[in-house]
Amino acid sequence: MAIDIAEIKRLKDLTGVGLTDAKAALEEAKGDFDKALAAMRKKGLTKAEKRGEREARSGVIGTYNHDGRIGVLVEVNCETDFVARGDIFAALVKDVAMHIAASAPLYVNSEEIPAEEIEKVKKEFSEKAASEGKPANMIDKIVDGQIKKHFAERCLLDQPFVKNPDITVGDHVKANAALMNENVVVRRFSRLALGEVA
Numbered sequence: 001m002a003i004d005i006a007e008i009k010r011l012k013d014l015t016g017v018g019l020t021d022a023k024a025a026l027e028e029a030k031g032d033f034d035k036a037l038a039a040m041r042k043k044g045l046t047k048a049e050k051r052g053e054r055e056a057r058s059g060v061i062g063t064y065n066h067d068g069r070i071g072v073l074v075e076v077n078c079e080t081d082f083v084a085r086g087d088i089f090a091a092l093v094k095d096v097a098m099h100i101a102a103s104a105p106l107y108v109n110s111e112e113i114p115a116e117e118i119e120k121v122k123k124e125f126s127e128k129a130a131s132e133g134k135p136a137n138m139i140d141k142i143v144d145g146q147i148k149k150h151f152a153e154r155c156l157l158d159q160p161f162v163k164n165p166d167i168t169v170g171d172h173v174k175a176n177a178a179l180m181n182e183n184v185v186v187r188r189f190s191r192l193a194l195g196e197v198a
Contacts, residue, residue: 003023003026003027003031007026007031007033008022008023008026009022010033011025011026011033011036011037011040021040022036022040025039025040056077056078056079056182056183056184056185057077057079058077058078058079058080058081058083058084059075059076059077059078059084059089059185059187060075060076060084060089060090060093061073061074061075062074062075062076062090062093062094062096062097063097064094064097064098064100064101066098066101066102068194069193069194070101070191070192070193070194071101071191071192072097072098072100072101072189072190072191072192073097073189073190074093074096074097074100074186074188074189074190075186075187075188075189076089076092076093076096076184076185076186076187077184077185077187078177078180078182078183078184078185079182079183080182083180083182086180088176088179088180089176089180089184091176092172092173092176092184095161095163095172096156096169096172096173096186096189097189098162098163099156099159099161099162099163099169100156100189100191101191102162103156103159103162104191104193105154105155105156105159105189106154106155107151107154107155107156108155108156108157108186108187108188108189109155109156109157109158109170110151110155110158112155113151113154113155118147118151121147121150121151122143122147125142125143125146125147125150126139126143129142129143129146156169156186156189157169157170157173157186158170169186173186
């Protein structure tokens with residue numbers, strides 16, 4: 001089956017995969033663009049995860065100010081200055097900063113959570129589960145689930161993305177990294193809200 005070159009290019013641009021991969025995906029999907037797109041997005045995200053091993057030291061410090069009441073600084077890194085100056089990267093940084101303003105995460109990811117904070121929360125949840133009469137052999141499992149949920153709500157990359165709650169912020173970053181064919185890392189952020197005391 002002959003595949004239209006315009007469709008191949010469109011698939012390549014949307015997913016960040018090579019022309020050969022895009023053509024193969026369309027052929028495999030028998031010309032069904034949506035089916036090919038789904039397959040390639042999956043492949044593109046897999047490539048993005050492999051790119052995660054490459055060093056990301058370029059990038060920008062983005063800002064977002066909401067009505068003069070909430071301000072955000074966020075450092076997002078990529079591999080090259082060329083990508084850092086691009087529109088896709090700029091839009092991603094803005095999205096991340098806006099999300100931080102709206103959702104007030106405490107950490108970038110779960111690796112940043114201090115061990116003593118995890119222990120404190122674990123103790124609280126364990127005592128609560130015991131006081132509610134939960135079976136002793138189930139408490140650890142219940143508490144593990146509660147801890148995961150508790151910190152997912154506080155870690156930027158695990159939060160549902162404000163512009164599309166069906167995906168996490170981490171998923172949004174990976175999808176954009178696949179489009180740019182670069183490793184992209186949200187390094188750190190700072191959020192200030194008027195009248196808040198640290």
